[in-house]
Amino acid sequence: MSLQIEPILCRPNTMDNYAYLLTDTQTKESAIIDASEAEPIIRVCEQKNIQPKYILVTHHHEDHTNGNLPLKKKYNLQIAVPRLESSLIDGADILLSENDTFSLGKSTAKIISAPGHTNGHILYYFTEDKALFTGDVLFNLSIGGLFEGTPQQMWNSLNKITKLPDDVCFYGGHEYTGFGLSHLSDDEDAKKYLAFIQEKLGKNLPLTGIPLGLEKKCNPYLKINAEEEFYRLF
Numbered sequence: 001m002s003l004q005i006e007p008i009l010c011r012p013n014t015m016d017n018y019a020y021l022l023t024d025t026q027t028k029e030s031a032i033i034d035a036s037e038a039e040p041i042i043r044v045c046e047q048k049n050i051q052p053k054y055i056l057v058t059h060h061h062e063d064h065t066n067g068n069l070p071l072k073k074k075y076n077l078q079i080a081v082p083r084l085e086s087s088l089i090d091g092a093d094i095l096l097s098e099n100d101t102f103s104l105g106k107s108t109a110k111i112i113s114a115p116g117h118t119n120g121h122i123l124y125y126f127t128e129d130k131a132l133f134t135g136d137v138l139f140n141l142s143i144g145g146l147f148e149g150t151p152q153q154m155w156n157s158l159n160k161i162t163k164l165p166d167d168v169c170f171y172g173g174h175e176y177t178g179f180g181l182s183h184l185s186d187d188e189d190a191k192k193y194l195a196f197i198q199e200k201l202g203k204n205l206p207l208t209g210i211p212l213g214l215e216k217k218c219n220p221y222l223k224i225n226a227e228e229e230f231y232r233l234f
């Protein structure tokens with residue numbers, strides 16, 4: 001494993017977006033996932049003396065792309081976007097669709113198309129590093145709203161996620177754990193989830209990088225295995 005992942009909380013107390021600074025430790029190549037706003041990202045890059053080479057965009061919403069142009073200007077970086085949303089995102093250089101791959105140094109992400117929240121939403125799945133960046137499709141214990149897609153599309157998108165191995169950790173686009181916890185049932189799996197969260201809080205770590213195995217057992221939207229039951233949630 002060579003990918004280092006640094007969550008950067010943006011718009012705290014309002015949108016609570018997460019941007020992620022990814023660095024391939026072997027080559028030092030860096031990328032930002034979802035540049036919500038420029039300032040906090042620049043601060044972290046300067047602290048770490050990193051010049052990011054790319055921004056990887058999950059979907060076109062403003063709270064995930066607002067930092068794109070100022071960061072492009074500052075670092076002369078390239079912006080990779082979902083092909084289906086390229087006309088909605090200024091400054092796009094690289095267009096990505098289902099099953100494409102994107103290499104960052106020695107790490108490679110597989111692109112997973114996941115419509116529902118928006119029509120062109122994509123996920124970045126770093127297979128070797130067992131890290132999945134889910135944007136506004138999957139959050140801790142909840143999912144993103146259906147702004148453009150249908151419940152059927154969301155069902156299919158979530159099924160792609162639940163098919164991934166349990167030891168893959170996922171990184172969502174917002175810190176919405178507090179909201180998710182209010183839906184947590186009262187069972188053994190929920191206790192494990194709470195313990196996992198408590199441990200992170202105890203170490204002052206952001207609540208990201210939840211193993212999919214744990215999420216599949218506790219997230220009410222992932223626990224459902226009958227399609228019709230899922231549609232009743234909308």
Ligand code: ZN
Pocket residue numbers: 059061064117136
């Ligand atoms: Zn969004």
Ligand code: FE
Pocket residue numbers: 061063064136173174
């Ligand atoms: Fe968002």
